[in-house]
Amino acid sequence: MANLCIRSLSLGALRNVVRLSPRRLCTATQQKNGHGSEEASAEQSAAEKFQAEKTQLEDQLKEMTDKYKRALADTENLRTRSQRMIQEAKLYGIQGFCEDLLEVADILEKAKESVPEGEVTSQNPHLKNLYDGLVMTEVQIQKVFAKHSLVKLNPYGLKFDPYEHEALFHAPAEGKEPGTVTAVTKVGYKLHGRTLRPALVGVAKAS
Template identity: 35%
Template sequence: MLLVAEDVVKDPNANEEEAEPKSAEADAEGDVRSSEGVDPAEMAEEDLSYEAGDSAEEEGASAPELDPRDAQIEELTQQLLRTRADFDNFRRRTRQEREELVQFATKKLLADLLPVLDNFDRALQALEGVDEPQMKQGIEMVHRQLIQVMHQYGVTEMDAIGAPFDPSQHEAVMQEQVEGQEPGRVIEVLQKGYLLHGKVLRPAMVKVSV
């Protein structure tokens, strides 16, 4: 009698294990039935329409409309910059011309005074070896004062001895072959040359080696 009772008693977990495979099979069958009920063409059309909508939204966002006023503002800005640059160039050119006018306004007067300097140089050379100290001292004093005034107006004497012959600054009136001297060099100044603010006021008359 005890053996019969043991056979009748069953494991309660066995029913749960048997129920789980059945439920899994039922879910799989439901998925198959649901997939069989949907048309693949309809699914493809839905995907394409969704992608087309996204691309249209992206194109609309990346291509904003241009405001005509922005182009007009840019054009006016460029015109203003060009006008300002032209005005700066005009002001710079005007200032330079005014400075040159002030510097060279007395050019003719200073050029006319150069022969006076030449005569002072000749007078001092003539007094060399002459026993007239007071006369020589007076001429030297006036000569120095005249040179100082010329310097104040920008007149300077050229340093021509030994320099290469430069036709823009020198006027060659004589040539001489000198042993050991490089050709084309100024070997003697016959009349001094002068510069006015670095520009030639009068070229120097020179003798050039050949």
């Protein structure tokens, strides 16, 4: 009798479960699906936000890297220019002083050339001593020039070079190719390979 009651009760409970479960199951499913959809949407939103922030940071990093590289390049260029200017200042800082000394060298050369060679004899000791003094002074000043890389340019017989010579005139010259320096009015000078004063010359031209 008791077993029959239990079976009847169980059967009734089972019927209630079967009768009620579809509705409850649907509700539970809807609640579960709704909750899962919200979680998925939140996760997707967070992922999109993270990706946007990542892209922004990468762009900022790239921009800062480019600026850093440009700054390094500018600094290196400035350092190179500064070193070149310092080096040039060391080499050519005496340029003005050398230009003034060139006038002295020109006067010495003209004074020496003005003395007739035939008069420079032991019979004219005073003139000979003066001439020898001019020669020694000229030799010494050229040694000083060479010590400081100031080189004399006497291009007679060479090809005309517009970077080292200044043509005063062009004239036919027998036996000379056109463009050859046939006369030197004033010698030129170069300081450390740079033309300080061009030589003043006459140039042969085709007849």
